Amino acid sequence: MHIVIIGLGEVGRHLLRVLEREGHDIVAIDQDPDSVRHAEDHFDVATLVGYGANSEILEQAGVRKADLLVAVTDHDEVNLIAALAGRQLGAKRAIARTQGNEWARSSEGVRYGLLGVDVVINPRVLVAHELVKVARSHGAVQVIDLAQDRIELVQLETEEKSKLLHKPISSLALPRDTLIAAIVREGELFVPGGADVLIPNDRVYLIGRPSELPHAEDMFTSKREARRVCIVGGSVTGESVARELEAVGATVLIIESDIERAQTLSESLLGVTVLHGDGTDTSLLKEEEIGTYDLFVAVTADDETNLMAALLAKRLGPVQTAAQVQRPDYVGIYEQLGVDIVISPRIVASDHILRFCRHESLTHLTVLQDGQAEVLELSAQKRCRAIGVPLKEMRLPRGALLAAIVHGDRVIIPRGDDQVSEGDSVVVLTTTVARPVVERLFRPGLL
Numbered sequence: 327m328h329i330v331i332i333g334l335g336e337v338g339r340h341l342l343r344v345l346e347r348e349g350h351d352i353v354a355i356d357q358d359p360d361s362v363r364h365a366e367d368h369f370d371v372a373t374l375v376g377y378g379a380n381s382e383i384l385e386q387a388g389v390r391k392a393d394l395l396v397a398v399t400d401h402d403e404v405n406l407i408a409a410l411a412g413r414q415l416g417a418k419r420a421i422a423r424t425q426g427n428e429w430a431r432s433s434e435g436v437r438y439g440l441l442g443v444d445v446v447i448n449p450r451v452l453v454a455h456e457l458v459k460v461a462r463s464h465g466a467v468q469v470i471d472l473a474q475d476r477i478e479l480v481q482l483e484t485e486e487k488s489k490l491l492h493k494p495i496s497s498l499a500l501p502r503d504t505l506i507a508a509i510v511r512e513g514e515l516f517v518p519g520g521a522d523v524l525i526p527n528d529r530v531y532l533i534g535r536p537s538e539l540p541h542a543e544d545m546f547t548s549k550r551e552a553r554r555v556c557i558v559g560g561s562v563t564g565e566s567v568a569r570e571l572e573a574v575g576a577t578v579l580i581i582e583s584d585i586e587r588a589q590t591l592s593e594s595l596l597g598v599t600v601l602h603g604d605g606t607d608t609s610l611l612k613e614e615e616i617g618t619y620d621l622f623v624a625v626t627a628d629d630e631t632n633l634m635a636a637l638l639a640k641r642l643g644p645v646q647t648a649a650q651v652q653r654p655d656y657v658g659i660y661e662q663l664g665v666d667i668v669i670s671p672r673i674v675a676s677d678h679i680l681r682f683c684r685h686e687s688l689t690h691l692t693v694l695q696d697g698q699a700e701v702l703e704l705s706a707q708k709r710c711r712a713i714g715v716p717l718k719e720m721r722l723p724r725g726a727l728l729a730a731i732v733h734g735d736r737v738i739i740p741r742g743d744d745q746v747s748e749g750d751s752v753v754v755l756t757t758t759v760a761r762p763v764v765e766r767l768f769r770p771g772l773l
Contacts, residue, residue, distance in 0.1 A: 332378030333399035390416035454566030465549030496520030504534030552620035558605030559626035617643020718742035725757035
């Protein structure tokens, strides 16, 4: 694919890293010469210095032959104008990122056809949706919807007293239609075999039917759905989380440092308690008995505030904590410091954009653990090698797991004798090393 990327901040660079590895033809544009120089030094891509919404710059980037244009600068209007201009000049599809309140709707993180742009993504609302899914799970720190919401992938942390520890995975009596898909140990992700065992502090990816996963989650943790939630920061993200959780009966408290914003929230969120205050004020947190809450979410615009608020809340009780971080490379540090759930709007935005960068058989892609692995949704097309072969004979490479088969209305968590039929969709978790072999299995004409 010929892809034009406008904006070389955190999101733009993350996209370059993933798309370059996949072999796409990429042109990267930014007004900042230093950002362009960084891209030239670290990636094998063509670059241009200039205003990404300028038609001449877009023409130089080859937008007329572009399969996809992605505009992810820090300016919403520039992104929308660049995407619209690129579309009119001949790009087959255009995606724009927006972040401001004027482009946000509390119920929509992805909008199609806005102002003539194919896809408009608001990462702040998407982060809110992610946090709501975590709040409604049984202790998960990440929840990913797959196969049009018919399959879920959740990440859990094993508890030190869990009865599942030190036993071969093959001996664990997980609920039917659930699987252990991957394990993260000391920051490294691997796809386990039946003889592997879980140890304390492992993070486990479980995959299965949404109706069965809560039962599997209960085997790993004593946590339940969050019924009392405190949110520090009443921005688009905080408001969206509060609105969605209040609608399903949760008790929600928002702590907002800006008095005018706090007043606005109190008037629009009638079922939510809104306090004007500092989320890092220990006295305030103690007064509100934050340690008795099920989930504490810090989503201000300031990373340091989010980190400090989450760590302070952690000291006040067994509350599960979540913090938003703008710098993706800080995610691991926050986790090491003790924050349970760390979420980056930039990573969320990148993951959604990457779903539109696919070849014919790849219908969906989700990146895990900072690119160590990916979840692919692939279509089994005519004459591909995977069709009609029992799973036990498919010769999937080490590091890959065929986690689900979608056959019409049926969702199958496959066992050794299950087969893929022409037209089926499959969900495969694979390390980046194993991915090329996986794709060859499902690409047509490679018999």
